[in-house]
Amino acid sequence: MATILYQDQFLPRDRGRVDMEDRGYQFGDGIYEAIRVYGGRLFLLDLHMKRLERSAGELRLQLPYSIGHLTDNLQTLIEKNKIDDGLIYFQITRGAAPRKHLFPEGAESVLTGSAINLPRRSAPGEAGIKVSLIDDIRWLRCDIKTLNLLGNVLAKQEAHEQGSEEAILHRGNTVTEGSSCNVFIVKEGRLVTHPADHFILNGITRLFVLGLAKKLSIPVEERLFSTEELFSADEVFITSTGAEVTPVVRIDNQLIAGGRPGAVARRLIDAFNEEVARIRTAALS
Known part of the structure; x- marks a missing residue:
């Protein structure tokens, strides 16, 4: 079974759950990145992480982990799912809190991530x-x-x-x-x-x-x-x-x-x- 990332834990996919009052679920109050993997390595990682930090800053959303720690977990996610060519998706929401439009006080950001195999096209760009x-x-x-x-x-x-x-x-x-x-x-x-x-x-x-x-x-x-x-x-x-x-x-x-x-x-x-x-x-x- 595929492994997912939830906060700082690696879990079987069937154990992944979203809180009913998570602001990502109720408001779309969160950010995400999708990173290509080639040969088991994250492609253009630094640019993705810089954009993640910018998106978080624009939404005044607190990242739950350092970029270095997050990067290590994403690489582990690749390895646990045995990804050669694939795609890593992860998102960070403002967290779960009683539903209201104002930013909630005390809510903790929630990070989830997944990895899939995504082979490259055999002849990219040939047909259009x-x-x-x-x-x-x-x-x-x-x-x-x-x-x-x-x-x-x-x-x-x-x-x-x-x-x-x-x-x-x-x-x-x-x-x-x-x-x-x-x-x-x-x-x-x-x-x-x-x-x-x-x-x-x-x-x-x-x-x-x-x-x-x-x-x-x-x-x-x-x-x-x-x-x-x-x-x-x-x-x-x-x-x-x-x-x-x-x-x-x-x-x-x-x-x-x-x-x-x-x-x-x-x-x-x-x-x-x-x-x-x-x-x-x-x-x-």
């Missing part, structure tokens, strides 16, 4: 995906990685019902991000992506890809771009912990780049794969 353009109805602090994801869920479900794998969101004429990813377009060899303000989550894979682009001397513009620019782009791709770098070849009923992944996305996918291969080699040594 279809997405749907959906109105962005979320709140105005999308930069905080909170448990409040209903707007994202509704967008993803709408896209699914349209036969798409992802929703690309827009506020008015401005493209923001995906329901669970960041969005990049390519125009005349230049990457364009929405700036990391309060309208998007500054994705860890987004940051990693920006770093890869710099190494590959691919010009980048972090600026607002329109739905018209999206549809007329030379290439479109998304990035996330789960999707890595995934080309978009169709938006609604319109083909992008002739329905084939573009050259810039392929260069970034190759660079991403090289980094994963390096991690695997280091894990075996």
